[in-house]
Amino acid sequence: MTMEKLRQIAMLKLIAAPDRTMVGMIMQQALAMGMIGFAFGTLLVANVKEYFPRRVILDADNVLALGGVVIVVCLLASALGMRAALQADPATALGS
Numbered sequence: 001m002t003m004e005k006l007r008q009i010a011m012l013k014l015i016a017a018p019d020r021t022m023v024g025m026i027m028q029q030a031l032a033m034g035m036i037g038f039a040f041g042t043l044l045v046a047n048v049k050e051y052f053p054r055r056v057i058l059d060a061d062n063v064l065a066l067g068g069v070v071i072v073v074c075l076l077a078s079a080l081g082m083r084a085a086l087q088a089d090p091a092t093a094l095g096s
Helices: 003-014 019-051 060-086
Strands: none
Touching: 003 019, 003 060, 019 060
């Protein structure tokens, strides 16, 4: 998603927005998407697990550990977007 918004990020750089602001926005977006997906998946599993003959038992500790893994993966994945955003050329915001 960050790659699609490089022109808007370049506009932020053009108006001298601090890099910290852009990094924060990218991290917030990645974490929000990851946590919404995790919550949706957890609710889905909780609601349909009775319909399957074989089950994997997930204790609360396992779900919390999985949530931690999701957060770490989201932060690592957002690093690529952050790198691209910080290297965006402000002149691209003026182009057509």
